[in-house]
Amino acid sequence: MNESFQRYLVRIKEYWACRTKKQKTIIIGSVAFFILLVILASVLATRTTLLPLYSNLTPSETGTIKESLDSRGIQSEITDGGTTIKVPEEVVDTLKVELAAEGIPKSGSIDYSFFSQNAGIGMTENEFNVLKLDAMQTELANLMKGIDGVNDAKVMINLPEKGIFVNDLSEEASASIVLNTKAGYQFEESQIQALYHLVAKSIPNLPTDNIVITNQFFEYFDLKSNQNSSPGSTFAAQHEIKKEIERDVQRQVQNMLGTLMGHDKVVVSVTADIDFTQENREENLVAPVDEENMEGIAISAQKITETFTGNGEAAGGFTPAGGNDEPAGTDAPEYLENGAANGDYERIEETINNEVNKIRKEIVESPYKVRDLGIQVMVEPPAADDPASLPQERINDITQILGTIVRTTINKDAADADLTDEAIQDKIVVSVQPFNGKVEFPNETVPVLPWWIYAVGGVLLIIIALLIFLIAKARKKQKQKEEETAAKVQETFNVPDVNEEHETESTMRRKQLEKMAKEKPEDFAKLLRTWIADD
Numbered sequence: 244m245n246e247s248f249q250r251y252l253v254r255i256k257e258y259w260a261c262r263t264k265k266q267k268t269i270i271i272g273s274v275a276f277f278i279l280l281v282i283l284a285s286v287l288a289t290r291t292t293l294l295p296l297y298s299n300l301t302p303s304e305t306g307t308i309k310e311s312l313d314s315r316g317i318q319s320e321i322t323d324g325g326t327t328i329k330v331p332e333e334v335v336d337t338l339k340v341e342l343a344a345e346g347i348p349k350s351g352s353i354d355y356s357f358f359s360q361n362a363g364i365g366m367t368e369n370e371f372n373v374l375k376l377d378a379m380q381t382e383l384a385n386l387m388k389g390i391d392g393v394n395d396a397k398v399m400i401n402l403p404e405k406g407i408f409v410n411d412l413s414e415e416a417s418a419s420i421v422l423n424t425k426a427g428y429q430f431e432e433s434q435i436q437a438l439y440h441l442v443a444k445s446i447p448n449l450p451t452d453n454i455v456i457t458n459q460f461f462e463y464f465d466l467k468s469n470q471n472s473s474p475g476s477t478f479a480a481q482h483e484i485k486k487e488i489e490r491d492v493q494r495q496v497q498n499m500l501g502t503l504m505g506h507d508k509v510v511v512s513v514t515a516d517i518d519f520t521q522e523n524r525e526e527n528l529v530a531p532v533d534e535e536n537m538e539g540i541a542i543s544a545q546k547i548t549e550t551f552t553g554n555g556e557a558a559g560g561f562t563p564a565g566g567n568d569e570p571a572g573t574d575a576p577e578y579l580e581n582g583a584a585n586g587d588y589e590r591i592e593e594t595i596n597n598e599v600n601k602i603r604k605e606i607v608e609s610p611y612k613v614r615d616l617g618i619q620v621m622v623e624p625p626a627a628d629d630p631a632s633l634p635q636e637r638i639n640d641i642t643q644i645l646g647t648i649v650r651t652t653i654n655k656d657a658a659d660a661d662l663t664d665e666a667i668q669d670k671i672v673v674s675v676q677p678f679n680g681k682v683e684f685p686n687e688t689v690p691v692l693p694w695w696i697y698a699v700g701g702v703l704l705i706i707i708a709l710l711i712f713l714i715a716k717a718r719k720k721q722k723q724k725e726e727e728t729a730a731k732v733q734e735t736f737n738v739p740d741v742n743e744e745h746e747t748e749s750t751m752r753r754k755q756l757e758k759m760a761k762e763k764p765e766d767f768a769k770l771l772r773t774w775i776a777d778d
Contacts, residue, residue: 266721269713276706283703293320293329296338300326308347312338376400383445387422387438392430395423400446417453418442424458426506432467439466460497460506463490481519484611489513492652496618500641508623510678516615518654521608528602539597551588612654618645619672627677638673645671 262270296319297308305325312319312330317338320329330338380398387396403414420442424430439451456464465486493513500509531537620641624633646667653662760767 266717269710269717273710273714276710280703283699291318292332293318294332294335295327296330296335298323298327300328308342311342311345311347376402379446383442386441386445387420390434390438392425392428392434393422394425397421398442402446403448414448415453416446416449418446418449418455420454420456422456422458422464424460430464435464435466438464460501461510462494462497465490481517481611484519485515485517488517488613489515492616492618492648496620496645496648499644500620500622503641504622507678510621512619514617514619515613518612518614519610520612521610523605523607526602526604526606528600528604530600530602532598532600539599541595542598543596545592545594547590547592549588549590612656613652614654615670616649616652617670617672618649619674620645621674621676621678623678624675630675630677633675638675641673642668642671645673 259267297304300308302325305321305328308328309319309321312328317334318331321327322329380400383400384396384398387393387398397420399419401417403416420438435456438456439454442454442456443449443451451466454466458464467483490513492515493511496511496513497506497509500511532539622633622638622641624630626632646664649667649670650662655662756767759770
């Protein structure tokens with residue numbers, strides 16, 4: 244066994260000594276890479292993948308769940324500042340069912356199931372009203388979360404106190420709702436009406452006028468009125484048009500600046516002055532066909548020519564003496580005492596009927612015009628505590644964008660003065676300051692693989708490809724060398740005679756004895772005597 248090991252060791256040393264430096268490097272790199280690959284595979288195989296069990300938790304809920312998991316001996320990890328707890332992937336679904344059966348997590352929100360589980364005779368009326376209001380807000384928020392485009396909702400309801408006497412007039416309730424909507428989602432009018440009706444029908448004595456719905460970007464969802472066609476609703480119709488124009492401009496500016504700065508970094512307010520003066524008029528115009536020569540088209544013409552020469556009454560009669568009317572285009576005749584006249588008489592009459600353009604216009608002007616527009620924008624700098632972190636060039640760009648919107652929105656005919664650059668700058672205000680009243684919603688975290696896993700995978704693929712290339716190249720060179728060596732050996736190799744007797748130890752002894760018998764017979768005889776004596 245020892246000799247076999249020594250023999251293999253010698254062969255390995257000889258093989259290693261015959262290798263070139265490049266081949267030795269490739270062999271060492273291949274072995275190291277194989278060991279590294281085995282280690283990495285073992286680490287990944289034994290590594291536990293953790294997935295979020297619950298997200299958006301309060302610290303108390305996280306502590307309760309962590310305590311329950313520790314008592315079960317289940318590995319867990321707390322992330323996102325204590326709002327998310329992760330467990331191994333294979334036990335996520337099982338834990339959700341088991342913890343739900345135990346009533347975990349117990350959120351701070353109260354729904355209607357609270358009363359069936361904690362009803363008691365010791366609860367006062369004020370406590371009951373507070374819990375009822377909280378449960379109503381929670382249930383209404385849960386209903387809104389099920390609507391497409393709504394990620395989360397926060398509801399604040401104000402219920403009036405009931406009067407002591409029966410004849411006391413009951414006050415109206417009010418509701419304020421903040422929706423966390425999906426980015427870029429546009430609600431249709433039917434969806435907005437459904438939201439308003441959902442809230443109005445869920446809370447007693449709550450008219451739609453007392454409901455305010457906005458999203459996290461401070462965009463209002465207003466309910467359009469369907470009674471603007473009545474004669475007494477002129478003011479309401481005009482006010483609705485004014486609000487619609489302001490809302491459209493506000494959303495346009497909010498979306499554009501939100502894309503530039505971030506939707507939670509910009510607040511836009513728009514005020515508009517609308518001219519509702521409406522004019523209906525009719526114009527009957529007559530214009531020549533040929534405006535350059537102020538002439539129309541001749542549709543008929545008549546020309547009459549009369550001449551007279553001699554004594555006597557002129558053709559066609561004469562105007563009585565003392566009259567001033569004489570035929571046009573004639574030479575005045577010489578009148579005699581008896582009424583006769585001597586001379587020449589000529590009369591030319593020409594009549595031409597021309598056709599002109601007759602234009603009839605019924606003009607109904609627009610029911611409203613934007614007479615003035617003001618845009619107020621508040622921008623939070625990138626570093627909220629440092630207003631100087633927003634460069635002046637960015638503020639100038641925002642001002643120029645707003646100036647273009649104002650210039651194209653205001654009606655030029657309805658404007659009281661010319662829209663100069665100075666006048667437009669007076670209609671724009673850009674304020675840079677931190678926001679202290681933003682509504683924050685917890686962000687849901689999506690588990691993703693760390694970037695270093697992709698980096699390590701890419702590096703390993705590159706190393707594998709490089710090693711495969713080098714090994715293939717080394718094998719090719721080794722094969723060529725072996726072929727060359729085999730060719731040389733084949734040329735010098737002598738094939739022994741198969742009939743030649745192979746030498747063994749006994750054969751060699753026999754030959755030595757024969758040689759000794761021939762060359763030294765006396766010694767050979769002594770050797771024989773010795774063998775015989777031993778026998």
